[in-house]
Amino acid sequence: MISKLEGGPADQPEIGLGEAYSVETPDDNRELYGRWASSYEAGFVSDNRYVYPFQVATAFIDHSEGAARRVLDVGCGTGLVGVGLRALGGHQPDGLDLSPEMLSEAGLKTDSHGQPIYGNLVVGDLTAKLNLPDGVYDGVVSAGTFTHGHVGTGAFDELYRVAVDGALFVVGINTDHYENLGFSERFRSDRHFGRISEPEIRRVPIFEAGENADERAILVIFRSTGG
Numbered sequence: 001m002i003s004k005l006e007g008g009p010a011d012q013p014e015i016g017l018g019e020a021y022s023v024e025t026p027d028d029n030r031e032l033y034g035r036w037a038s039s040y041e042a043g044f045v046s047d048n049r050y051v052y053p054f055q056v057a058t059a060f061i062d063h064s065e066g067a068a069r070r071v072l073d074v075g076c077g078t079g080l081v082g083v084g085l086r087a088l089g090g091h092q093p094d095g096l097d098l099s100p101e102m103l104s105e106a107g108l109k110t111d112s113h114g115q116p117i118y119g120n121l122v123v124g125d126l127t128a129k130l131n132l133p134d135g136v137y138d139g140v141v142s143a144g145t146f147t148h149g150h151v152g153t154g155a156f157d158e159l160y161r162v163a164v165d166g167a168l169f170v171v172g173i174n175t176d177h178y179e180n181l182g183f184s185e186r187f188r189s190d191r192h193f194g195r196i197s198e199p200e201i202r203r204v205p206i207f208e209a210g211e212n213a214d215e216r217a218i219l220v221i222f223r224s225t226g227g
């Protein structure tokens with residue numbers, strides 16, 4: 001569990017989508033989201049009516065049949081997927097993110113009873129081994145993280161490892177990256193070798209306002225099979 005970090009620059013220039021899409025490495029991301037954490041929701045989320053996290057939460061609840069108890073939100077950021085999961089399904093997910101500052105914001109989120117939205121909040125890099133045990137999560141969700149090209153298909157090796165057999169995955173992936181960076185091929189292969197169920201693909205809105213309001217993301221939905 002991390003603790004709240006104090007402060008955050010109030011007078012920093014506004015960060016936009018262009019900058020978010022241009023970062024290339026884990027270090028770039030850590031630096032960007034460190035600067036962005038305190039203004040992310042008041043600026044970017046609000047200005048663009050960023051609905052992607054709620055699309056992920058809704059799809060997860062639609063498919064979970066109320067059964068998922070331990071859910072991991074990867075690249076949880078300030079915790080908007082968690083807010084959706086709590087509101088729709090009463091979940092208390094764990095959150096993982098590269099940025100301590102983003103996790104710190106997620107740690108402040110509470111429900112209408114004052115209970116924290118998230119359980120454990122863990123600093124972790126999806127391009128590396130995760131400091132999480134094998135076979136604990138029966139749900140894995142993500143919004144806006146397989147958007148930065150540096151988080152590639154290899155992340156799924158670790159996500160399968162930390163999931164139980166039969167875990168429900170609802171993961172948002174950038175539409176261009178889905179084919180170009182090999183996600184489509186990865187899931188075809190994982191299906192072929194019996195690691196996952198047949199993936200369902202949904203195309204969902206990311207924003208409801210702003211210049212990018214017509215942009216869509218792919219949600220890939222499947223269950224791991226432990227194969």
Ligand SMILES: C[S@@+](CC[C@H](N)C(=O)[O-])C[C@H]1O[C@@H](n2cnc3c(N)ncnc32)[C@H](O)[C@@H]1O
Binds near residue numbers: 125
């Ligand atoms: C666009 S934000 C999305 C946050 C949140 N899921 C949402 O929808 O509001 C992307 C998040 O991915 C995290 N991230 C980027 N690269 C990562 C990596 N290699 N490992 C873990 N998290 C990463 C960033 O720190 C950031 O919080």
